[in-house]
Amino acid sequence: MRIVHVIEPFASGVAVFVKSLAESMPGDLHIVIHGERQQVMSANDVKQIFPKENVRFIRWKSAQRSIHPFKDLLALKELHYILNRLTKRGFVDAVHLHSSKSGLLGRLACRLAGIKNVIYTPNGAPFLSNDNPVLNLLLKQVERFGNKMGGKVVCCSASELAEYQKLGIAATYINNGVAIGNSKLSIVNRGVDRKFTVITTGRIETQKNPALFNSIASFLEDYDQIEFIWAGDGQARNLLNSKNITVTGWLGPKAVMDLVSSADIFISTSQFEGLSFSVLEALALKKPVLLSDCVGNRDIVRSGLNGDVFKNEIEGIGKILHYFNNQEMLDVMGQYSLNICEKDFNVDLNLKGYRTVYHIPEQKEEERYLAGVN
Known part of the structure; x- marks a missing residue:
């Protein structure tokens, strides 16, 4: 199975999460499309923690943390190009989006690229991060809009799941885990x-x-x-x-x-x-x-x-x-x-559950078989 991960905050907990997923599924190929937060840690340093056997990296050059309409549009265009290219080469069985910025732009890009097997893990609900009620309301609307673009929302804790359910967003959860x-x-x-x-x-x-x-x-x-x-x-x-x-x-x-x-x-x-x-x-x-x-x-x-x-x-x-x-x-x-x-x-009991979430629809398996026959 080929899983494409999209990460804007390529540092700290989110990077550890994706690393753990790759280690939990050593027989699958993990392609990591990533931004960089140089002020936190360089992308090259973050890459050193990942297994080398089943992980490949693609730089998402225009991705950045802050909200900026023009720059975000460029980031969306670049991400759509990368996903479209990977899809045409047969490197996409599932796309896993990590954190809110990747979640919004990623679901838009996947919709444009015709990718339907999409998973979004917030890794911390963004509308809980600010004391400004107006900004929190805006972030809630962004989450609702992103959800309409498709994909499955898989939270990483029960309490995070409860917050998304309060927004009327159908979701599930798989606890994070450690070795x-x-x-x-x-x-x-x-x-x-x-x-x-x-x-x-x-x-x-x-x-x-x-x-x-x-x-x-x-x-x-x-x-x-x-x-x-x-x-x-x-x-x-x-x-x-x-x-x-x-x-x-x-x-x-x-x-x-x-x-x-x-x-x-x-x-x-x-x-x-x-x-x-x-x-x-x-x-x-x-x-x-x-x-x-x-x-x-x-x-x-x-x-x-x-x-x-x-x-x-x-x-x-x-x-x-x-x-x-x-x-x-x-x-x-x-x-x-x-x-x-x-x-x-326990990572052995938890993160392996994502392989079930990533499952390839039967229709796609049939299409692959027919393609091989022809």
Whole structure:
């Protein structure tokens, strides 16, 4: 099977998601049409994480993050050209669109190219990303319009699915997943003479709410035994100015996993998520998780067992102090995290489900057979 992936934000969680799909289906060819966010990570660096045997890349040169009618029209024209060329050469069995910009332009381009086997995974509902109700309303209408262009909407968490159903959009979901075995290998001892460490990972951007992370850390500045780590980087790095926060910058995957392994708890202050791979990796590494009560995050926590959700700064601070004063319970909570990950967020059980979603219609198989006979 030949699956074409269209990705505008070729970085972070979306890239990890597509990489996981390619690794889960090694017998299929994955063609990745991608943009680039140079300020986050170069496309060449992102490509290094992908398997080489079954993945090929095509640069989508005119794709860019911001909304710009003229540039978006150019991006649509270029994407239609690429898809049309691949279709004529027999390289398209299914097209999988990742994130909102790719989802809209991709469904338009597929409609123009006559491609009907189209899947769209939002990886975070865009209409949840802004405090501006007018902009959110506009983004909801964009999602409804894109849905009329065809394709299947496959969300990556149950709570994200619920948000799309509220819009009247028929959808389904398949949970994101991580490789349990590989994560277990990176579990390390925390050590005795060390500070109580609260960690998060990923891009420092508005969606991740670094201002809230900073506020929580600032309240605990006078606790010398507690430290905060943000393993990552981004344009909003200046918001992390509390003296007890360490920002590592971009690190390799192994270095990040080792930092998470040696921490006491993993925190997410995100405003919304699809289903964060960073949090799932923390589960696999047996970390208790403290997550903001938002779409995507609330699917991961079994309250009181593997962690908690919090609604505001005060609740977050209270939970951290509770964990700090009751550290003997962290190992038990961490084991629950691993158990939950194995049951609900195992890549071997989850992402392979996309092969069923990608199925080739029987009519197309018949057409191929007849073409071979003739």
